[in-house]
Amino acid sequence: MASLREIQMRITSTQSTKQITKAMNMVSASKLNRAQGNNANFKPYMDKLQEVISSIAGGTSGATHPMLQVRPVKRTGYIVITSDRGLAGGYNASVLRDVYRELKDKHTSTDEYRLYVIGKVGVQFFKSRNIPVYSAMTGLNDQPTFVEVAEIVKQTVGAFSESEIDELKLCYNSFISVISQEVKIQQLLPLGNIEQSASNVMYEYEPEEETILAALLPRYAEGLIYGALLDAKVSEHAARMTAMSSATDNADELIRGLKLKFNRARQAAITQEITEIVGGASALE
Amino acid sequence: MNTVHVNVVTPDGAAFEGDARMVIAKSVTGELGILPKHIPMVTPLDVSVLKLRHEDGGRTLIAISGGFMEVRPDTVTILAETAEMADKIDYDRASAAKVRAERRLQDTKLSELEFRRAELALKKAINRLSIRDMKE
Numbered sequence: 513m514a515s516l517r518e519i520q521m522r523i524t525s526t527q528s529t530k531q532i533t534k535a536m537n538m539v540s541a542s543k544l545n546r547a548q549g550n551n552a553n554f555k556p557y558m559d560k561l562q563e564v565i566s567s568i569a570g571g572t573s574g575a576t577h578p579m580l581q582v583r584p585v586k587r588t589g590y591i592v593i594t595s596d597r598g599l600a601g602g603y604n605a606s607v608l609r610d611v612y613r614e615l616k617d618k619h620t621s622t623d624e625y626r627l628y629v630i631g632k633v634g635v636q637f638f639k640s641r642n643i644p645v646y647s648a649m650t651g652l653n654d655q656p657t658f659v660e661v662a663e664i665v666k667q668t669v670g671a672f673s674e675s676e677i678d679e680l681k682l683c684y685n686s687f688i689s690v691i692s693q694e695v696k697i698q699q700l701l702p703l704g705n706i707e708q709s710a711s712n713v714m715y716e717y718e719p720e721e722e723t724i725l726a727a728l729l730p731r732y733a734e735g736l737i738y739g740a741l742l743d744a745k746v747s748e749h750a751a752r753m754t755a756m757s758s759a760t761d762n763a764d765e766l767i768r769g770l771k772l773k774f775n776r777a778r779q780a781a782i783t784q785e786i787t788e789i790v791g792g793a794s795a796l797e
Numbered sequence: 798m799n800t801v802h803v804n805v806v807t808p809d810g811a812a813f814e815g816d817a818r819m820v821i822a823k824s825v826t827g828e829l830g831i832l833p834k835h836i837p838m839v840t841p842l843d844v845s846v847l848k849l850r851h852e853d854g855g856r857t858l859i860a861i862s863g864g865f866m867e868v869r870p871d872t873v874t875i876l877a878e879t880a881e882m883a884d885k886i887d888y889d890r891a892s893a894a895k896v897r898a899e900r901r902l903q904d905t906k907l908s909e910l911e912f913r914r915a916e917l918a919l920k921k922a923i924n925r926l927s928i929r930d931m932k933e
Contacts, residue, residue: 553810560806560876564839564867658808658878715867716838719826727841728865731876738808 516781519774523767530763536599537756543654544690544749550655551742558735565732567715568725577722578673579729582702588618589626589646589668589677591700591737593684593744594634596650601755603685603693603748604633610695611683615643626677628668630741656745658738665734672701673730680733682740685747691754693747700736703729800852801833802872805859805880812880813859817849820873822866831868838868844920846928847875858883860925883928895922 592611594604619625626646629635635648649664671677680701685693717724803820805813820831823845842864849857864877898919901907907915 550809554808556811557806557808557876560867560874561865564865564876568839662878714837716836718824718829718838718840724839724841724865731865731878735808 516774516777519770519777523770523774526763526766526770530760530767533756533759533763537753537760540749540753540756544746544753546655547742547746547749551739551746554739554742558739561728561732561735564715565725565728568717568721568728577725577729579701579703579733583675583678585678587624587626587677587679589628589671589680590615591628591664591668591680591682591684591740592630592634593682593741594629594631594637595748596632596652598633599755600748600752601758603751603755604631604637607683607685607695608634608637610697612637612641614683614697626671628664630664654745654749656741661738661741662734665737668737669701669730669733672733682737684740684744685751686740686743687746687750690750693751696740698740701733703733799833801831801835803849803875804872805847805861805875805877807877807880812877813849813857813882815849815857816852817857817873818852819850821848821850822875824866829866831866831873834870835868835873837870838866840866840868842866842875842877844917844924846924846931847880858928858931860886860928862921862924881925886925886928888926888929891922891925894918895926898922 590611592607594607598604615625622644627638627643628647628649629638629645630649630652632650635645635650638645647664647667649661653660668677668680672680679699681697682700683695683697686696688694800816800818801820803813803815803817804811818833822829822831823843824840825843826840829840842861844863845861847859847861849859851857860879860881860883861875861877862879864875864880867874867876898915901915902912902919
């Protein structure tokens with residue numbers, strides 16, 4: 513049995529770990545709140561954009577914009593959203609596992625895909641498996657603004673419109689609830705059917721519809737990527753919060769077990785001492 | 798009521814919401830003055846300063862970096878990637894961006910894309926700075 517001192521030391525160290533995980537849990541909780549706020553701020557922009565696009569697309573049948581056309585796929589672009597830091601439970605592992613499987617299943621050579629990775633964990637993951645990362649973005653803020661991510665967003669949408677990639681997929685964790693996030697691998701480009709909005713306003717277009725559509729669609733695609741990023745951030749904070757709260761619970765459990773052990777060891781030591789004294793006394797008689 | 802409701806929306810949230818007697822915006826084809834009860838219209842906007850005239854005679858200036866304007870008889874919605882009210886602009890930062898962009902444009906080895914990007918950055922910086930002159 514471990515000595516009293518050893519057990520005491522383990523209790524102390526577990527307690528300080530617990531303090532850290534508890535603090536991290538609270539930090540994540542407040543970040544989660546803000547991330548959800550950002551998401552809510554972004555929604556009106558996206559809704560409006562969608563409304564305008566669908567009213568244009570609904571008015572002009574047979575839209576011919578390249579972003580709407582399906583091309584034979586020679587190369588697929590993937591945007592993989594991970595976090596910069598770990599300690600978020602299965603957050604990074606699950607999205608990377610699914611992407612890795614997708615790459616292995618669908619492609620035979622590295623020429624057939626192009627990876628745009630956001631977050632250090634993802635970059636490391638692909639590097640250690642010798643999978644080339646075309647473009648990486650790390651050190652992203654916890655509350656990313658549109659301007660900060662504009663670079664990678666425009667790069668991917670640009671690569672599609674210049675036919676460097678024929679398909680663009682978004683891979684990220686989508687937020688369902690605080691305790692559950694779902695990995696999504698979603699086709700972004702070519703844009704599929706844009707949902708029809710309920711309102712049937714007839715607009716005047718200045719200049720003509722095609723020009724507006726040509727300018728609007730890239731914005732829409734960029735908006736979708738930014739939306740996914742915000743969603744992923746919400747998931748990240750939620751995942752970290754859950755992971756940290758269960759770590760805190762586990763620490764509690766450990767400490768309880770250790771305390772029990774400690775008390776038993778202490779009791780055993782006392783009993784032994786008494787036995788020794790009694791033994792010594794009876795030897796004198 | 799002789800005013801129109803104006804919303805300026807960016808991906809980072811609403812930048813302005815309020816009523817105006819007239820909205821003056823610069824579309825890619827030229828300047829437009831929108832009065833209440835305008836016919837529904839959609840138009841892309843240039844990097845420009847959006848001017849709102851209020852009923853009390855005051856005006857609001859908002860620097861926008863391109864975007865769209867959706868006009869309906871009772872509301873005008875502007876979707877922009879960035880939009881800053883006159884008092885929220887960081888003029889020092891805009892001046893620095895202007896100098897940076899100008900220096901970049903001196904470089905003759907720029908690819909066309911890089912050139913266009915620098916040009917756009919310069920345009921945005923000048924646009925932001927122009928608000929200061931309008932106010933004074």
